[in-house]
Amino acid sequence: MARFGVIGAGSWGTTLAVMLAGNDHVVTVWDRDGTVLENIATEGINRKYLPNCRVPSEVRVQPDLARMVKNQDGLIVAVPSHAVRSVLNGIPTVDGDTVFISVAKGIENDTLLRVSQILAERFDENKIATLSGPSHAEEVSRQIPTLVVCASRSLETATWVQNTFMTATFRVYTHHDIIGVELGGALKNVAAFAAGVIDGVGGGDNTKAALITRALVEITRLGTKLGAEATTFAGLSGMGDLIVTCMSKHSRNRHLGEEIGRGKTLEEALGAMVMVAESVKTTRSAYELARKYGVEVPIIEESYKVLFENKNPRMAVFELMTRAAKVENLG
Numbered sequence: 001m002a003r004f005g006v007i008g009a010g011s012w013g014t015t016l017a018v019m020l021a022g023n024d025h026v027v028t029v030w031d032r033d034g035t036v037l038e039n040i041a042t043e044g045i046n047r048k049y050l051p052n053c054r055v056p057s058e059v060r061v062q063p064d065l066a067r068m069v070k071n072q073d074g075l076i077v078a079v080p081s082h083a084v085r086s087v088l089n090g091i092p093t094v095d096g097d098t099v100f101i102s103v104a105k106g107i108e109n110d111t112l113l114r115v116s117q118i119l120a121e122r123f124d125e126n127k128i129a130t131l132s133g134p135s136h137a138e139e140v141s142r143q144i145p146t147l148v149v150c151a152s153r154s155l156e157t158a159t160w161v162q163n164t165f166m167t168a169t170f171r172v173y174t175h176h177d178i179i180g181v182e183l184g185g186a187l188k189n190v191a192a193f194a195a196g197v198i199d200g201v202g203g204g205d206n207t208k209a210a211l212i213t214r215a216l217v218e219i220t221r222l223g224t225k226l227g228a229e230a231t232t233f234a235g236l237s238g239m240g241d242l243i244v245t246c247m248s249k250h251s252r253n254r255h256l257g258e259e260i261g262r263g264k265t266l267e268e269a270l271g272a273m274v275m276v277a278e279s280v281k282t283t284r285s286a287y288e289l290a291r292k293y294g295v296e297v298p299i300i301e302e303s304y305k306v307l308f309e310n311k312n313p314r315m316a317v318f319e320l321m322t323r324a325a326k327v328e329n330l331g
Helices: 011-021 034-043 081-088 115-120 157-163 180-199 207-225 230-234 236-247 252-261 266-271 279-293 299-306 312-319
Strands: 005-009 026-030 050-054 058-061 074-077 099-102 128-132 148-152 171-176
Touching: 005 011, 005 180, 005 230, 011 026, 011 058, 011 074, 011 157, 011 279, 026 034, 026 099, 026 230, 034 058, 081 115, 081 279, 099 115, 099 157, 099 236, 115 128, 115 180, 128 157, 128 171, 128 180, 148 157, 148 180, 157 171, 171 180, 180 207, 180 230, 180 236, 180 279, 180 299, 207 230, 207 236, 207 279, 230 236, 252 266, 252 279, 252 312, 279 299
Parallel strands: 005 026, 005 074, 026 058, 074 099, 099 128, 148 171
Antiparallel strands: 128 148
């Protein structure tokens, strides 16, 4: 039995809290939204983010972040990536043995840092892990079999997370390449947005398959430039997460792209969403990283232009299709 604090009671944070409580761990949840915490505490349900999942009474809530993080064996960082730094500012010094598990999938805009890098500015990097892979909360909360990967610079840390999170329906693999696992989880959101645009403008299965394949090339190309191992992107946090996020009805990033592909503005599409679409901010970061390191990423570039330069989605697809003829280079 371990003690876990969950920072962020969105759909994923709530799902993991329920799952860990089911593994007989002691779980406490914090969120900025007091109404969400009140619903969990008094009704046993997260009405805003996960209304179809019962939250057992064993999951506690704590509105005071500084109190919640004390004496925890593990802290799950489940807030959107752009909020990680500001939330960390509310965390005092924690016990030196506390493990931070990031489940946020994004890249900070101004610094272009991954979430584990933001955490490492204050905490021991050997106590930091990233949990990623094809894992929609809507399915995990229904105990649909799911496989994920936990990466850390410390095998001991990754193995501890593996052992505490594993259930009969939630299988966890360990990995040493935290850069690749983290980038795979973040960059696939850009591809999912592009896949949604394909859906919105009337593309077919052929189009979507091509998009996924070429997006994996771009993710691998950029990821290896940033220090990741190419083979990591063939795994759960690369191809696995890419497939599910580009194809699934649960994918908020694919949904956002579809709405824009159908003619909505970014503001209109975001205004109709309850969940955060990480692809918006991550597309900006991915675009800036590619420019900084001189990496060719046409799908990321066109996604950036659709999101931030008001480019017509149909024109973006047309220009991707009419680029100069090339040899299929998978690296």
